[in-house]
Amino acid sequence: MRRFLISCLSGVGLSCLIGAASFSQGSPETNTLSGYSQTSSLETGDSVTEDLSIDDERVDGVLSFPRAEKFFSPWFDWKKRLNDKTGLKLQFSLQSSHQEVNRSLGETNAAGGRFQLQGSWVLVGRGTKNEGQLTFRLENRTTLGTPIPPTSLAYQYGGVKPSGGFSDFGTALTEFAWRQSLFDGKFRFVGGKISALSWYNGHALSSSLRGFQNLALQSSLTKPSPGRGFGAGVAYEITPHFGVVAGIHDANAKTADNPFDTIGKREFYHSIEFRYWPTTPDRRRWDVVRLQFWHQDKLKEKGIPASQGVTFLASRLFDDKWFPFVIAGYSDGNASLMKSDMTVGLGISLNTKHRVSNDALAFAVNWGQPSNKLLRDQITSEVFYRFTLAQNVVITPSIQWVKNPAASTAFDDVITAGLRLRLTF
Template sequence: MADAQSQSTQPPKTHSGYGVSNSLEGGDSVVEDLSVDDIAVDPVLSFPKIEGFFQPYFDWKKSLNQRFGLQLQLSYQALYQTTNEDVGETNALADRFQIQGAWTLLNRGTKNAGRLTFRLENRNTINSDIPPSQFGFQFGSVAPSGTGFSDFGLALTELAWRQSTFDGRFKFIFGKISAISWYNTHALSSSMRGFQNTALQSSLSKPAPGRGIGLGFGYEINPNLVVVAGVHDANGKTAENPFDTIGQKEFFSSVELRWYTTTPERARYDKVSLQLWHQDRLEDSGTPSSIGATFAASHLFNDRYYAFMLAGVSDGKASIFEKDVLAGVGIAIDTKHRINSDLIAFAVSWGDPSTEALREQTTAEVFYRFQLAERFVITPSIQYVRNPAANIGFDDAWLFGLRTRWTF
C-alpha cells in the first residue's frame, strides 16, 4: 500500500522527522496529514537541484520540532472536473491552500503530550461558475463529487487542544474540529489522497455536520480494542464562526468501538468498527431527531492489496441515505522497481435516500494516484453515477477529474 511504509516495523524516512502518527482519526485530520505527508517516497522524476534548494527549509522545520515541539505543513491542491452530460456547467475547477500544524506545549517527548492543532485554509474556484463540490448536483446526484473543493475563501477550519493521559491510553480533543473524520472511515477516505466522491469516503447514512465546536475522546481498552466517542455541534459550518451556532444546543453524538484485527501499528488498515450515533432535532431546518448505526471492515493483504467495506442504517431525516453499502479495493503499484508509491483504487456504493421522493443511487469511482515528483502527486479519476437520486431525467452520468497536490 502506498502509505504502508508508515506502518512498517522500520521507521520510514521523513523530510522533517515527524514520525508515525498515533491519531485515532481518518483522512480529514491535521495530525494524519503532518505524519503521512512527511514520509519520503521514491517518485518517477527526480530533481536533485530542486530538492537541494528546499533542504534548508525542511531542516528548519525539523529544528522547530526538535527545539519547540512545533510541526508545520503547507500544501496546495487543485481539482478539475468535467462531464460530457447535458448540464448547466460542464467544467469545474477549484484550488485549496492549507497551512496547518501541531504545537506540543505539555509533556513533550512523552506519551502524555498535550498539543494545539490548527488549520488555516483558502478555497476558491478558478475560471468556473461552480466548484467541484457542487458539480455533481447539476444532474441530480445527492453526494458531492468533489469533496473538499468548495469556495468559501479564507477560514480557520481547526483550532483544538489534544491531550493524552494514562500513558497514552486515553486521548481527548476539544475545540473547532471535524465531526465526521473520526467515525466510519477507511484508509482511502481522505479527499486529498483518496476517493473524491463523498459517497465512497464513508457511509452517508450518518449526518455530516461541518467543522464546529466539539469534544471527543478515545480510550484503549487493550492494544487491539479501542472506543472512540464525541459530542459535536450539529449545526457547525466549516467556514464560519463556531460560536454562531453552538448556542442552539443541538448536538450530534457518536460512539464507535474498534477492533484492530492484527496489530495496533496497522490500525489504519486492519480493523473492524461499529458506530452508534444520535442527532438532536434541528429546529431551524425542521429536521427530526435521528439515530443510526454504521459498520466498517478493512484489511491490507501483503502490504499491497487493500480491501474495505462499509455500511449504515438510520431512522430519521438527518442523513442523506436511510441505508447504504460501499466497498472497494486499493492496489499499490510497483513502478520502475520503486517502493510502492503509486496506487490504483476502485469503489462502488449504493444508497437508499432518507427522503421518499428520491430514488436509490449507485456511485462508482476509479482513480490512479501517481507520484510524479517528490511531494507532487497527480490523480486522474473517473466517476460514474447510476440513477442520480434527485433527477429522473438522467439514467446515468460520467465525470472525469484530475487532482494535483503539492506538499511542503
C-alpha cells in the same frame, strides 16, 4: 444512550489515511524530510496530525530534480530544527481538482483549489506518551476559473452525493483544538473547533486529497454531516485489540462560519464508535472493524426531527498490497442524506520497481437509498490511480460513474472525469 455519547473526536488507534508512498508502514526518520515521525492519529481522512507525518515522507517520483530538492532542503532542515527545539510542526500544501461531466442540466466543468497552513504544537509532555498539543489549520478554498466548485458539480446532473471535497468558502480557520493523551496514551481527549466527520466510519482511503474524491465512497452517508465547529471527545483503549470512541458536536456548525454563532442553539450530534483491531498495533490504520451508533437532536429551525442510526466498516490489508473494505449504514429520521447505503471497495499498491514509492490504484462502488422518499436509489462508483510525479508532487486521475442520479430522471448514467494535484512543502 445519548448521555453516554459524550465525545466524538478523539479516537483510539492508528486509523488514518494511506500514506503517499504505499500501503506499507511509514518511513523511519532517516527517510523523512523534516524528521516528523509517524503519529498514532485517531482520525481518518482530513486529519492535521496525519497530514504532518505522511506528507513528510521522502518519496521518489517518476521524475527526479536533484537540484530542486537540494534547493529546498534548507527549508525542511529548518522545520526539523524548529520541531526539535520547540515541538512545533508546520506544513503547507497546495491542491487543485478539476472535474468534467459528460451530461448535465447546467454546468459541465468545475475546478477548485485548496491552500492549507496547518501544524501541531506539543506544549505538555513532549517526548512522552502523554503529550498535550495544540493543532490548527488555516485554509483557503476557491474556484479556479469555473462558476462552481467540484462540491457542486454532481447537483448539475441530479446527483445527491458530492463528487469532490473542494468547495469555495474562502479563507477560514477550520481547526483549533487541544489534544491530550493520558495513561501512557491509552486515554485521550480532544476539544475545540474540529471535524465531526473524520472520526467515525472512515477507512484508509477516506480522503478527498489522497483517496476517493466522491464522498459516498469515503464513509456512510447515513450519518449526519455537520461542518467543522465546536466539539469534544474521549477515547479509551480497553485492550490492544479493542477500543471505544465517544463524542459530541455542534449539529448546526458550518465550517467557514464563526462557531459561536450556532453553538448557542444547543442542538448536538452525539456518537459512540466501538473499534476492534484484529492484528498488531502498527496495522490499525488498515486492519480494523468499526461499529458506530449515533443520535442527533431535533433541529428546530431546519425542521429536522430527532434522528438516530448505525454504521459499520471493516477493512484489512493483505501482503502490504491488497486493501479490501466494506461500509454499511442505516438511519431513522431525516438528519442524514441516506436512509441506508452500502459500499465495497479495493485498494491496490502497485510496485513500480524503478523507484522507491508504490503507486495506488483503487476502485469502489456504492448503493444508496435517499432519506427523501421522492428520490430514487443511486449507484456511485469511482476508480483512481495515484502516483508521485516528483518529490512532494502527487497527481491523481480518476473516473466516476453514476447510475440513476437520485434527484433527476433526465439521465440514466453520468460519467465524471477528474484530475487532482497535490503539492506539499
